[in-house]
Amino acid sequence: MSSPLDTRADNLGRAIALTLTTIAVFGVQDAVAKLLVQEHSPFQITMMRYWGFAVFALIIVLRQGPLRQALHSKMPKRQILRGVLLMADIWCFAIALQTVALGELQAIVIVYPLLVTVFAIPILGEKVGVFRFAAVGAGLLGALIILRPGGVPLEWGVAFALASAAFYALYIVLTRQVSASDSAATSLAYGALVGLVMSSGVGIFFWQPMPWTDFALVVVTMLTTCAGHGLMVYALTMAPASVLQPFNYFSLPWAIVLSIVVFGQWIDPISLIGAAVIVAAGLVVMARERRKRIPGVAVAPVGEE
Template sequence: MAALDASLRSDQIGRAIVLTIITIGVFGIQDAVSKMLVQDYSPFLITMMRYWGFALFALIMVSRQAPLRRALTSRAPGWQVLRGVLLIADIWFFALALQSVPLGELQAIVIVYPLLVTLFAIPFLGEKVGIFRFAAVGAGFVGALVIMRPGGIPLEWGVVHALASATLYALYIVITRKVSGVDSAATSLTYVALVGLVLSSCVGVFFWQPMAWSDFALVCVIMATTCGGHGLMVYALTMAPASVLQPFNYFSLPWAIILSIVVFGHWIDPISLVGAGIIVAAGLVVMWRERKRGPVPEAIIGRE
């Protein structure tokens, strides 16, 4: 019987890993479509319409578990509102970066966020970080510098936006860890949905412009991939712990490189690829150390 249970658990984890990889593929398609649209439309407009889809999905999910009024009851409302602000700001900066930074290089930059989480956990969560993890973080930043070296990605506003996106998402994860001990996942999801919906709409409405039907169809693709990706992510997390699935997030890098080549005809240069490899290796080392310390919050799975 024990062997049968172990086999079933193994099958569940295998399915969860496949779902995680599919989720990454879905989010990659979302990024590619977003990059097409932000060349002609404001990133704030596209973010607003994307968030309409995500908020609807999130609120439907929460309402199936408990009344929304109960989900809005938080023991840390200030931190929850801050989470919502950080996430929508992260998406804004990512969309701005999409305007000028190729997908492969952009993904190579933003995957430094697990390393930033390690640093931000020190002041916000009071965690102690040993020399081993500090060395891994340092190596990751060396990888980022390799990508942004002279002759690599031009140091312009797109790169600044990409770094801001990674920083804001790392802060979002740390604050999520902070509130996870006092609030339910439903409460956290509700605040992220409502705060992001209000902020994205309040800003995006000022950038409204007429949209061709073909472009509106692409916006619908973004909404569908947002809802579908998050749905797959949540389902995967019911079958395997976040600490098991988290390393597979790094498949987003080769997928972004493939999409960049196929859709936009842009190849990442070999030296930048080496820098990205350094970041990935450093991130996996940090994740390994984090896994030994305890459970990983679900927010780390599926960046977008």
Template sequence: MSISAIDNRTDNVGRAIALTLFTIAVFGVQDAISKHLVQSYSPFQVTMMRYWGFALFALILVMRQGGWRQALASKVPGWQMLRGALLIIEIWFFAMALQSVPLGELQSISMVYPLLVTLFSIPLLGEKVGVFRFVAVGVGFAGALIIVRPGGLPLDWGVGFAVISATLYSLYIVLTRKVSQFDRAATSLAYTGIIGLVLSSGVGVFFWQPMAWVDVALVVTMMVTTCLGHGLMIYALSMAPASTVQPFNYFALPWAIVLSMVVFGHFIDPISLLGAAIVVAAGLVVMARERIKRVAIVDGPILPGRE
């Protein structure tokens, strides 16, 4: 399925939603594997190896769209390179947060990104945000504060890394919207793959540690499922608008809570769960309001297993 097929889709909303939910489940399993690995290996090494899978996927997809030379012909190469750098730095911070923050709570904090996108869209895209959405953003941030309240999550570096990760991810999405006004989705995907591959490998190689065979198998599993997950997400977007399937990305939160309980034996406390529910509700309100106002939700490029 090519990127261009998204522009010529025949809507099949039910199948698109099912594929989106399955893809989110796959990415959640990848996060659980990453959390297991970063307990023994550097987050930079794990990120590098995980990104290899995405780079392979990007290479195959871009070649099908006419080759790298055509894909790299950007009208805004500076913005594209900044996007690529932001994404890989964001993944580094997410991986470092995985070392100490439970999956459920980490995913809850990450869910503030649609709210941050709303705020960053004002100066970077010139969008107008009314009082209604500002109130929703404020409520969402209140929910995040409930999660990290005194007596909630330990206020260590992991929580800070999670907040920085969500902030960088929202900036990446806003810049993706910005460059979509000038470049094709294949161009954005190419820059994301190349910049991320260069930076992740250039840093990760200095943190290399020999891996046990079982951990190598887990890394290979992540690489294979990365290609599978992104391919399925593109297929889902070929059957329904991104604004239709985007709200179902919040399935990542309950799935992360389940994985955290089953795999790591961690149970999210009721007050943190309340805070997570407030964050999700605020995000859904913002999305609904944006849809009413006909503000585009990002269609591409597909992201490397962090959603």
């Protein structure tokens, strides 16, 4: 008979495996989306993909209770703003996919955990000590290495990639803020409905007929979106987000592999070093935040985090 400790270890192993599978699925989704936005408007592709996600999200919400109940929020304006930020993030990422190689794009947007630390200071009133400020600075230095002269070409795609990271970081910070008063179902419902309205309201003006082969690829993006979110939700039932979050950095090497295999695009070695600096800095920030939040773990003195 297995002990509770063995059960927790088994669950953690499964949660990590599911997290890595989730990232692999989302990577495939990004690669397919990159193929589509070469021939179709990013706004049309985003709209069609979001239809699938909205249906998936609302099914989850309705399983927990009536939609009216889920939409009852103590912070409705912040919830709507969350939805707007998420939609802006997805739009910017889709536009960046048109011109930026998948590996380099992921190397840029992976700076978002560091931006979360920065934005949490004015929005959440979090205190960040010298240690985490140094880690954030190192991560931003890594981004500058990637964007150095002679590195990733500085064009609109890169600007949209940086905007995507900023919007997503703000979305995460606001999600932390509303989670203090609203349920996860409420946040999911607002994100689904606001995104559905925004993506459809804009995407419909960019609608163009597409061949069945491309429509099949759109269906793949819908299915991978739903599968990825479903796997992520399941993983979070087995282990806390703070434990699983560092494994999200698997998205970088996976994106590089897909970029090489699918598109024949290689990331240059110096940009890879910059990405490694960002990942290292992000892992340091996550480790410090986890030590502060988990009971029984030593907390660093004030001013040394």
